[in-house]
Amino acid sequence: MRILVLSCLIWAVLSACDQSRVYEQNTDFTERYWRVSEKPEFEFTIEQPADRYTLYGNIRNSVSYPYARIFFNYYLQDSTGAEIEKNLVTQYLFDAKTGKPFGNSGLGDIYDHSFELLKNYQFKYRGKYKIKFEQLMRVDTLQGILAVGVRVENTSAE
Numbered sequence: 001m002r003i004l005v006l007s008c009l010i011w012a013v014l015s016a017c018d019q020s021r022v023y024e025q026n027t028d029f030t031e032r033y034w035r036v037s038e039k040p041e042f043e044f045t046i047e048q049p050a051d052r053y054t055l056y057g058n059i060r061n062s063v064s065y066p067y068a069r070i071f072f073n074y075y076l077q078d079s080t081g082a083e084i085e086k087n088l089v090t091q092y093l094f095d096a097k098t099g100k101p102f103g104n105s106g107l108g109d110i111y112d113h114s115f116e117l118l119k120n121y122q123f124k125y126r127g128k129y130k131i132k133f134e135q136l137m138r139v140d141t142l143q144g145i146l147a148v149g150v151r152v153e154n155t156s157a158e
Contacts, residue, residue, distance in 0.1 A: 026149030058149035065144030
C-alpha cells in the first residue's frame with residue numbers, strides 16, 4: 001500500500017512540473033546513426049490557437065558524434081500539408097576548442113539537447129500540425145546521433 005501511495009505521489013509531482021507540455025515525442029535511431037534519407041515526422045494537435053507556443057527540437061547524441069556542430073532543417077506544416085515555417089538550425093553539441101560535450105548528461109556517453117525552434121509562436125487554426133526534420137551534414141550516415149524529436153509547450157500561462 002505504501003508503494004502505491006508513494007508511486008501516485010511521485011507521478012502527481014512530476015505531472016505538475018510539466019503542465020506546459022502539449023506534445024513531446026522522439027524517434028530513436030537504433031543503429032546509432034541518422035541517415036540522410038531518414039526524415040522523422042511528428043504530428044501534434046493544437047486545441048487553442050489563440051495561445052502562444054514554443055517549439056523545441058530534441059537531439060540525443062553519443063560522444064562518438066564526429067563533429068562539434070549539427071546542421072538540420074525543420075519544416076512545419078498545417079493540416080493541409082502547406083509549409084508554414086522552414087528554417088536551418090545550426091547548434092553546437094561539443095565545445096569546438098576543448099571537445100567537451102554540451103547538453104544534459106544521460107547514461108554514460110549519451111547527451112540530450114533541446115534547441116528552441118520557434119518562440120511565442122501563434123498557430124492560425126485549431127487542428128493537426130506536422131513537423132519534419134532533415135539532417136544537413138553532407139554525409140549520408142551521421143554517426144553518433146541516437147534520437148531526434150520535438151517538444152511543443154504552451155507558453156501563454158507563463
